[in-house]
Amino acid sequence: MTATPRPKIADVAAAAGVSVPTVSKVLNGRAHVSEATRAKVRQALEELDYTKRNVPADQPGLLQLVVNNFDSPWVLEIMAGAEDAAARLGYSIVYTRAEHATAESWRKLRESSANRLAGVVLLAPRRGSRLVTTLRSLNIPAVAVDPEGTEGLTIPSVSPASFSGALAAVGHLLELGHRRIGIITGRGHGSGHSRARYAAYAAALHEAGLPVFQELVRDGDFSIEAGVRHGGDLLDLPEPPTAIFAANDLQALGVMNAATGRGLKIPADLSVVGFDDIAQAALTSPPLTTVRQPLAQLASMAVSMLTEQFDQHRPASPAALELATEMVVRGSTAPPRVG
Template sequence: MAGTGDRPRPGGKTLAVIAAEAGVSVSTVSKVLHDRSDVAARTRARVQRLLAQHGYPARNGPAATALAPGGFVDFVVDEIDGAWAAELIRGAEEALDAAGMGLVVSAAHGGGGSPARRWVDSLAARRTLGAILVVRELGQAQHRELLRLGIPFALISPAEEPPPGVPWVGATNWPGGLAATRHLVGLGHRRIAVIGGPPQRLASRARVDGYRSALEEAGLAYDPELVRHGDFTNEPAYRHALDLLRLPDRPTAVFAGSDQQALSTYRAAAALGLRVPDDVSVVGFDDLAFADWVTPRLTTVRTPLADMAALAAGMVLQLIAGERPASLRVEVASELVVRESSGPPPGRAARP
């Protein structure tokens, strides 16, 4: 026998039908109906709208208060420009908009003065309800000040291991580096270079560690001459790619720690009269929109940046509501996307 919660309301629909419309399970709809906290903010808002449309009463608990219209959350990012930041901002904005809240975006490192001090002061001045932080540094002083001000916050892809009790969302970077390098090994490459981000950053270290693990798994020696570190952006990667591709025994493939670095490798190859992937294969990381537009289309490791930001927004909304997120550390799965920039090494035919 069906439970009473699944009976149709006057003029409404059963929870099973609402679940189908929302693209979720009946148990998820039930959790939202009974104000359970373990539902992502974007999903909760979608289900709440359908419940309201079909005659189910709104909840009045703390989670409902946090999602009530009005108020805003800050999104603080080191650099606003660029496709990477745009994807994160899109995900956070969509999740908060679905919850009836606004998003204020600011750059942590623009202008003069002390950037680390300035963005914390800005949050206090705006009386924000919460903050999503994508910053290179969350020092002890900043952490203490956020706690003193009572500003709930969550981090996205933190540069270092966050302080205990700080919620954060990241990607599975080590498996991503492993998958990218395994793909190149499987194509027959034996001299595979890597251009990573700053070695002190968690994500960069994990991606390079995944690369190294794939080499060891394949019985290939780790060659420090084939390892470079940049800052995930274009110019340092371009210089590193030129250096690598000018080596007497140059690599036949480059695993780049970001899509921007991958495009810089394209540029360096072209400057040296090399073709991608005929002379050198290239694999990126992130799967930004342009990865499917460039020629050749970029093989890369997809990280669902918008979903990561939506999860961080959900954590902040839970904290605003006085709830503790079900998990303080969430890693979203990365996925290798094979396109046209990777192929067998020169002189080796593609496998049938």
């Protein structure tokens, strides 16, 4: 005779008509749950014969976000989204730089009786990162946000749809009538997403029957300085581009700076498109046309993927999710000047 499987926290949530995090809050005596909702959850717990033994007595309450730097507006927006998502689920969140994340520090956090480490979110981990290997060896649930690449990655990940987003960006410029389009990527720095954005650039030109002119391609490092330097190089060509697609907003802002320094007007003399839609993109003059990454959603999804692992009481198998991007047309793009 097959034994009846013990109910899971997801079963309780479905029976009560609430979310899994809400059930977790009730089980662990956390705040921000109404008495009516608590009553529904307790009734479902009783009907399903779900007892506290299904949840570890030392239920963890701390999430850690590991970042490579705190200087990028993109990173700061991901951090804000992760903090909001963690708070909604009843968890606290802490931040650390990648160089300070070690097996010893993680062991100490896992052994803590208060605010015990539940799991780790790795922000933009590099290919072959030691952090992934260490987390797996310690059996600590982990999720990667926007990793350099997902091939061989042994933890779940969530990323923006770089190829389709870049395809929309270059397609927008082509629809405006631009035929000489430059690009500033980050391919020399090994980013899978940068390579995807370059591939989309090449594919869009090919579809339009246009060649990829290598003199219009520059490898940046995703900084404003790279946009200024490489944007200036492109604009100083004997036959400069009429539009430039930058692989991120910071480089796009640098391009705009380089153009203004040369007495060019945007978008009359040069159209510029970025990628990310950081807060500053809407504040430039003119506002930057860009591809919006769902930054808050990326962070929220990563936190949710961690809580799913807690319910299973084991690290999840690798799964690579992509979230759709959105083209945001503002004032930095226009048809090319005629004549």
